[in-house]
Amino acid sequence: MIRSLFSGRTGMTGQQLQLDTIANNLANVNTSGFKKSRAQFEDLYYQELRAMGTETTGGSQVPSGIQIGLGVRPTSVQKIFTQGSLTETGNELDWAIEGDGFFKINHNGEDYYTRAGAFTLDADGYIVNQNGDRVQPEFAVPEGTQVISINQNGLLSAKDSEQQILASTQVTLHKFINPGGLRSVGGNLFKETDASGAPNEANPGTNGLGTISQRFMEVSNVDVTEELVNMIITQRAYEVNSKSVQTADKLLEVANTLAR
């Protein structure tokens, strides 16, 4: 069978993955702290039909051989951790990270990391994310608190109506040497992996970590125009790959009609 049938298929499968990635990016265009992904491709191995420098029946040497590629395959879907823009919300529990770093969240006894700093208080006064998981280090706002404030360097304090500090703590951020290696587990959460490396914990604004902006939210870093353009490209790429499968089929049809 003509190799094109199979290599054309690899192209179509690759473009499907690309479209899946784009669709997910677009679906999360309004998800705070969402980071877009990008599908990456590489060419598959090459089949050498005739190696370079081999001798022909005529006795001369082949100057350049025939290498036929076998298509494409996706290598990875990489998260792109560029900064999303910050929008002011006025909510004192909306904390955006300006720069690198993640908040640590405890979910069912396991550590997860997030950039979605849209927090609330639970029934016990703990600062939690939208799923009710506590932000680490855990901090419960004491009774009588009127104002919760956090400065750029993560100093969190709960104050009463007379601006008296009732309780305070230091919120830390976590940095990964290779954030692209983090695993997305949904719910705006990431989990550390061997590829991401261990988290480095430090105060915001130190050790290359970003600072915290209270009353701001980091919106998704998805650029709709870019995604739509990519979608057009993907659709066309899918189409041309289907054409090569079709052409291979037509060649086979011609060959099949040779015998009458």
Added chain:
Amino acid sequence: MFIQNRLGMLESVETMLAQEQRLNQVTNNLANVDTPGYKKDNVTFDEMLYRANQNRQRVGKAIRSNTIHEQGVIQKTDNPMDIAITGEGFFKIQTPHGIRYTRAGNFQLDNSGQLVNASGYPVVGDGGPITIEGKSMDVTGDGRLFVDGQQVNILTIVTSDDQKDFEKEGENLFRLKNNAQELPSPEASLQQGFLEKSNVNTVTEMTAMIDLYRAYEGQQKAIRAIDDLDDLAVRKVGSLA
């Protein structure tokens, strides 16, 4: 007459097979229309003297594939780990099989902070593998690599006398042919935050596909015509009208 016919058929079959290879090549180009740093291949045909036996020679077709090292489109990605080369040259990649070369600048960091390519093989600079530990990474046009303002390494961009010395290996990598020597590439310049896309032009590939289809069809017709001649010869010659 008889032998002539058989030769004609043989040549047609050969051409059909060659067109199939051409389709394989076109398909591979189209499959890689979105592969960063991919360089298209094209198939060319040469006339080649075959010696069937001592007394008989014939001219046949030889196919040959060439990689076209034309510059691909440079796309802005804003990802600081994406580096595009403009001009002739390749990045050096350390693989388990030795040094390989690539134009795909979609790099990332591994868990030890080393700059690696998309398959996880380290990128080689002047001072060996490149480790990034810091807040920001900057690459200048001539390949000097700064981390937090401190120069840590120089990305080496190499080429050879003839770009044909670079053979494709898959995984976006090229290897250098046995005798070829790598040379520094003075004219290459780097752009950080950009990615070189594939240099495949879909219009060219689609026309090639139409062209090869018609060539294939034509050869089929030629085989049929020869067959018709044989048919006539078998049925009509010697028969009385």
